[in-house]
Amino acid sequence: MSETTGAGTVPASGTVHWVGAGLSTGSGLAALCEAADRVRLWHRTEERAERSLAGLGLAGRAEPRAYTLPALAAELAPGDVVVSMLPAPEHAPLLSACIERRAHFACSSYVSDAVVEQVPAAVAAGVVVLTEAGLDPGIDHLFAHGLIARAREAIGPDTAASYRFTSYCGGVPAVPNDFRYRFSWAPAGVLNALRSPARYLEGGAETTAARPWEATRPHPIDGETFEVYPNRDSVPFLDQYALPAAWKPETFVRGTLRLDGWLQAWDAVFEELRTGDDRRIAALARELATAYPTTDADRDRVVLAVSLDVRGGSGEAWSGRYLLDLEGTPEESAMARCVSRTLALGVRHVLDGTLPAGLSRAAETAERSEEWLGELRADGVEFALRT
Helix, strand or coil, X not given: CCCCCCCCCCCCCXXXXXXXXXXXXXXXXXXXXXXXXXXXXXXXXXXXXXXXXXXXXXXXXXXXXXXXXXXXXXXXXXXXXXXXCCCHHHHHHHHHHHHHHCCXXXXXCCXXXXXXXXXXXXHHHCCEEECXXXXXXXXXXXXXXXXXXXXXXXXXXXXXXXXXXXXXXXXXXXXXXXXXXXXXXXXXXXXXXXXXXXXXXXXXXXXXXXXXXXXXXXXXXXXXXXXXXXXXXXXXXXXXXXXXXXXXXXXXXXXXXXXXXXXXXCHHHHHHHXXXXXXXXXXXXXXXXXXXXXXXXXXXXXXXXXXXXXXXXXXXXEEEEEEEEEECCCCCCHHHHHHHHHHHHHHHHHHCCCCCCEXXXXXXXXXXXXHHHHHHHHCCCCCEEEC
């Protein structure tokens, strides 16, 4: 691996530890088998790891391991890269083990407070902490930075202007079903996300939707109508995306996209979410998993639409949109392709030493956004830019 590293960054050893082999593990793992000197896949048991490798066509190209945190930690060497596909609450202890052994860390999840607290220790140890490097978050960040850079050039960062920014992403069935949905991650996670309030900007003011689905609205894309609603807290991304201070937001929303008819199809689920306690919601998640199983015959579809419209007070105007619309194949779901290939791209930049010690996200600058988007397209993740 390259010795070209940021100041104080531990040089990459060439060994990658991929931890977990769930629904989002796809061809990105194969890409790392090409880029790294050695890859180990950690799963619940060594037999499951072997089966996962065989299913991905990687038998003999990566080493299967039975995962426990102590077992992984015992094999970590300085400069190794740990890729976590585990649930977000498990990232902090995994990162702690990485810092202790001066190994780098990567995941596709949002940055948690428990991860942020360890960033100073990671910097001191020379450890890269790559986060938000999947689909959403991940590719959406790349799209946002790309649009903002083009608008800055067209309008000017010091020109007084107003803007509308929306970023909607969803995994849906390629062939619509009665439920208008296909579970691409754990049903409990889907339900609990809907129980979390969403904060965003509408009409120039901060708005909070205590029940995000109640803010659902139609959203046309290329003649097809979807349904979208705000998700999580959009407001911190105003700073993360570094929009010009002279531009004032009329709308700033990051949210979720669903098929048309989803709101009506889920009416009984929403009633449960309004009244159910944690135990009932956990039971409902199990019931939905049984009633709407994901089978090998299913094909998923991923749609990510990020738009920016800027209007200056003197008549200046600029509009742009990125659209990613992919369907899964018999070999790989669209969700796994988008998440794993983006994450593998980020890990390759840890391996080549171009990411500095400390916290990084998929895109911190317009320059990195353009670079990574070009690499993603070369990796087979197709998307379109319209201005």
